[in-house]
Amino acid sequence: xxxxxEHELHKRRSGxxxxxxxxxxxxIALVFGLTIAKVQSxxxxxxxxxxxxxxxxxxxxxxxxx
Amino acid sequence: xTDIRADISYSDNKEAGFSDYIAxxxxxxxxxxVFTALVGLIVAPGALHPIEALAAIIFIAxxxxxxxxxxxxxxxxxxSVMKRTAKRPVPAGKIDAREAMSLGFALSGISVIxxxxxxxxxxxxxxxxxxxxxxVIYTMWLKxxxxxxxxxxxxxxxFPPMIGWVAVTGSISIEACLMFMLIFMWTPPHFWxxxxxxxSDYHKANVPMLTVTHGRKATRTHILVYTVALIPFALAAGxxxxxxxxxxxxALVLNAMFLQGAWxxxxxxxxxxxxxxxxxxxxxxxxxLAYLFLHFGAFLVEAALSRxxxxxxxxxxxxxxxxx
Numbered sequence: 214x215x216x217x218x219e220h221e222l223h224k225r226r227s228g229x230x231x232x233x234x235x236x237x238x239x240x241i242a243l244v245f246g247l248t249i250a251k252v253q254s255x256x257x258x259x260x261x262x263x264x265x266x267x268x269x270x271x272x273x274x275x276x277x278x279x
Numbered sequence: 280x281t282d283i284r285a286d287i288s289y290s291d292n293k294e295a296g297f298s299d300y301i302a303x304x305x306x307x308x309x310x311x312x313v314f315t316a317l318v319g320l321i322v323a324p325g326a327l328h329p330i331e332a333l334a335a336i337i338f339i340a341x342x343x344x345x346x347x348x349x350x351x352x353x354x355x356x357x358x359s360v361m362k363r364t365a366k367r368p369v370p371a372g373k374i375d376a377r378e379a380m381s382l383g384f385a386l387s388g389i390s391v392i393x394x395x396x397x398x399x400x401x402x403x404x405x406x407x408x409x410x411x412x413x414x415v416i417y418t419m420w421l422k423x424x425x426x427x428x429x430x431x432x433x434x435x436x437x438f439p440p441m442i443g444w445v446a447v448t449g450s451i452s453i454e455a456c457l458m459f460m461l462i463f464m465w466t467p468p469h470f471w472x473x474x475x476x477x478x479s480d481y482h483k484a485n486v487p488m489l490t491v492t493h494g495r496k497a498t499r500t501h502i503l504v505y506t507v508a509l510i511p512f513a514l515a516a517g518x519x520x521x522x523x524x525x526x527x528x529x530a531l532v533l534n535a536m537f538l539q540g541a542w543x544x545x546x547x548x549x550x551x552x553x554x555x556x557x558x559x560x561x562x563x564x565x566x567x568l569a570y571l572f573l574h575f576g577a578f579l580v581e582a583a584l585s586r587x588x589x590x591x592x593x594x595x596x597x598x599x600x601x602x603x
Contacts, residue, residue, distance in 0.1 A: 225296045232297030243334055247397055250330040 295373040303351055303368050303379055304344030304386075312343040312439045318575045319443025319458060322521045322582040327398065327447055334397040335446040339439055342390035342406045346435065348383035349414035352376050354422075357484040383414070398446035405445055409438040423485065426492040430505075433466025434459075440575070457516040458578075464509035465571055468502045468541060472564040475499070475544070476557035499545045502563075506541035510534045513574060525584065526577040533570050540566055 267273045316339045320332055327335065351358065351369050359370035368374040387410045395403025413435035422428045440458040445451060474490045475498060481488045489498045513534050517527035540563035547559060 222294060225294060229295070229297045229300075232300075243330075243337065246330040247334050250328040254328055 299368040299373045303348045305347030313340045316439035316443035319440030322578045323444045323447035338390045338394040345386035346410045346413040350418045352379040360484040399449045402446040405442045426487040426489040429470045437462035454519045454521045460512040467505040469567040475560045503541045503545040523581040529577045
């Protein structure tokens, strides 16, 4: 018997591996989608982008008077 | 000389395929979890981002699956004795009991943490409690200790709509509690109706079932008592924000029919039931499935109608603004 012969057992293992791969890819896609959704639904993000922006400096932020 | 002959006498029928791991998560129970959690999520005031909602449903279902795997790990000895469960992956020898335990714990952790991150901490905590309740309180402790095991086990199945609700709102309200009570009180009459006509071998596994410990007449009485106790909760939901005239009308009819069925079961003697092949018990069991499905379906209809009404109000307001 040739050693390359594919046994039913190999098919079952292959099915298990493919199944696990699909689950992992789906999980990654879901976490990525969740990240995008969370970022989109949050407040707008700003940061210093290489140059000083006075509007973002806490010392310059004026809070409205009550 | 090196012998590289492949050993094909390996016990190939004992190695698990992917479907065996799916079976370990009890997909039929999962489908009920998905449906009720989805209803809880849809009828709750407010809305999640569709991806968040999808993630919430997936992780609630995964949590249910994890508790199923833990149940199969712990109950492997019982499952191997009973005919109905002997082909489950662990008693069939396809998946090692410790592997089922590891998978159950891993999926529990993943589902709880991911639900927390996707929605909120309370939803995650409720899912953790549900898994703990099903795996520890029910499976490990009360299932083998009391014939009221079905009642207690029902609580685990009752949590998903509440978790769905909390995933959206972040808090528990009367509506979430009533959805919980609807499933919690429905479970005993549903399963005991099944226990009456399914000649199960629980006694072989030393699991105390009401039909065996207290007799079949007492089981019939319990079905009637729990059905009567269920009705106020089912009707009360009609007067909350998730109910309405459509739900209430349907609930009145369904509860009257369920009560009539429970009454018919209570009045019958065992010999009468045996004579017609447990026709009434089978009818009530099938009806109980429709009962729960239609109640939750009616919640969905009410949610859809309320959104249409809001839309109609908005449309009317829009027309008034157009006059200016």
